Amino acid sequence: MRSAEIIAALLQASAVAAPVSGPHRRQPNVVFILTDDQDVHLASLDYMPLVKKHLRNEGTSFSRHYATTAVCCPSRVTLWTGRFAHNTNVTDVIPPYGGYPKFVAEGLNDNYFPVWLQEAGYSTWYTGKLFNAHTVENYNSPAPGGFTGSDFLLDPHTYDYLNSTFQRNGESPRSYEGQYSTDVLAEKAYGLLDEAVAAAKPFFLVAAPIAPHANVVMTGKKGKKNAGGHDFGAILFTEPVPAERHRGLFKGETVPRTGNFNPEQASGANWIHALPQQNATNVAYNDHFYRQRLRALQAVDELVAGLVQRLADHGILEDTYVVYSSDNGFHIGQHRLQPGKSCGYEEDVNVPLIVRGPGVEKNRTVDGLVTVHADLAPTFFEWLGIEARGDFDGAAIPVTRERVEREEGKGERREHAGIEYWGLAFGEGIYERNPRGNNTYKALRVSGPGYNLYYSVWCNNEHELYDMNVDPGQLHNLLSPPSPLTSTSLLAAGHPVDKVASRLDALLLVLKTCKGEPCRRPWAQLHPAGDVKTLADALDERFDGFYEADGGSGRVRVEYAFCADGFLKDAEGPTWEEDGRGYEYLREGGGRWEDWV
Incomplete structure (x- = not known):
């Protein structure tokens, strides 16, 4: 770590004087x-x-x-x-x-x-x-x-x-x-x-x-261009300059x-x-x-x-x-x-x-x-x-502490973040800077009492699930082959992997194209009665049939039609607005998605 002498000197030099008198805004x-x-x-x-x-x-x-x-x-x-x-x-x-x-x-x-x-x-x-x-x-x-x-x-x-x-x-x-x-x-x-x-x-x-x-300079060299004709070989990313x-x-x-x-x-x-x-x-x-x-x-x-x-x-x-x-x-x-x-x-x-x-x-x-x-x-x-x-x-x-505690008391604790990306990934520095394609994905972070999870679906339709309470470095993908999605031998947040993944996939289906209120309260789209506000609520066994009908095949899942470098509707796959109505059918009594369509 940096030396105590450096820290002390910087702090002393930055001492803030008492505020001068002035009108209160x-x-x-x-x-x-x-x-x-x-x-x-x-x-x-x-x-x-x-x-x-x-x-x-x-x-x-x-x-x-x-x-x-x-x-x-x-x-x-x-x-x-x-x-x-x-x-x-x-x-x-x-x-x-x-x-x-x-x-x-x-x-x-x-x-x-x-x-x-x-x-x-x-x-x-x-x-x-x-x-x-x-x-x-x-x-x-x-x-x-x-x-x-x-x-x-x-x-x-x-x-x-x-x-x-x-x-x-x-x-x-x-x-x-x-x-x-x-x-x-x-x-x-x-x-x-x-x-x-x-x-x-x-x-x-x-x-x-x-x-x-990173420090970035134009090199004048030619390299791989994107769909807009921009030449990434002409850009040099090196370490920052202090x-x-x-x-x-x-x-x-x-x-x-x-x-x-x-x-x-x-x-x-x-x-x-x-x-x-x-x-x-x-x-x-x-x-x-x-x-x-x-x-x-x-x-x-x-x-x-x-x-x-x-x-x-x-x-x-x-x-x-x-x-x-x-x-x-x-x-x-x-x-x-x-x-x-x-x-x-x-x-x-x-x-x-x-x-x-x-x-x-x-x-x-x-x-x-x-x-x-x-x-x-x-x-x-x-x-x-x-x-x-x-x-x-x-x-x-x-x-403020009062606001946080008030919202938690109402069961409105915010525990989700929808994450999304389109296009290429780039390395910086001097090694392996070639653009990486097929880096489009939808993902979800959920953190609440007893669970801390990351779930993602890539545009090639590979899936990831990490239990970050036990795997904070996201090293062990619980959905990685050869472990099938329906496996009950693995656990995430104390539940079978398939059970957790089915809830997270449904939540991600809502968030991937949400607008306004559904982005803030996505569980209300899945459970309009208001009886589910968190992942913990959704994991209740009484909802197993709703989320896991026919081993999980009884409802639409998050998937891509193909990999695209930008937001193209025909690449995005199923959406809650167009395909999530299948959940209404399941909610009303269960059944197969294939039978309904």
């Missing part, structure tokens, strides 16, 4: 720090003492917060719309299925979070990365809607730590060659904060640095050697199960990649302290929610994977969420509540006194 403000590719399970937060001091110690951390799509652009669009990617139809980082042009083409530029906030009387400010494929050529055609003031990072230099390009308001892009990207962003964030305070309106400010994302002052930190630190790090036996499914074990040279480089991520996060750590200090200087710290999160997680070596994201495993989808602000309990960690990025827009709305939208797929996160 009736409406709260929000400052949101959104990092890029930051992990939970590789322990990066443990190397950020200023985040710990100013946010974790002064607020509440949510340990089960999930990005529902494990890549940046779809995840960010979900965050800023409160809708899952299958509803925004932004499912990739670049056209034709994603990126800023797709965001605009779907009509979202006039109908997303900053626009809604301005309509509610808030000023809105943003600096850093907004979306992928937001470039020096399309930045003003049209300009991102809804911002009072902005200073965006632009492609193709978004991820070039020492050669960034920013674009302020309606001005032309400006290059910052030779300057460290996070430091440039920090000064812009401080300036926008001053402008927001001077505007004398409640405000929402976002600072979105690229750290700890600020000069942080280059010597963390010597000897290595990727945590958890059980799923470069395991002896292959794990996972689909193309992941065929990965070779990494050799010593590869592992050594990935440890270097890990250290560079930790170093790159130090400037973000300082940014957090700088924003908190300036809020205190303006006398508004106690009236401001400060939120810290990331667009998706990251893996390095787990399941033998090269550095990257794009998988549904815990390292890629479990992301930080820390909140401090009015009424938020200090130095608290919430372990039992599952939350997702689609919940953030509704949460911000609740804090700011704005009525929730009917098209939100998420729900406001209870950030």
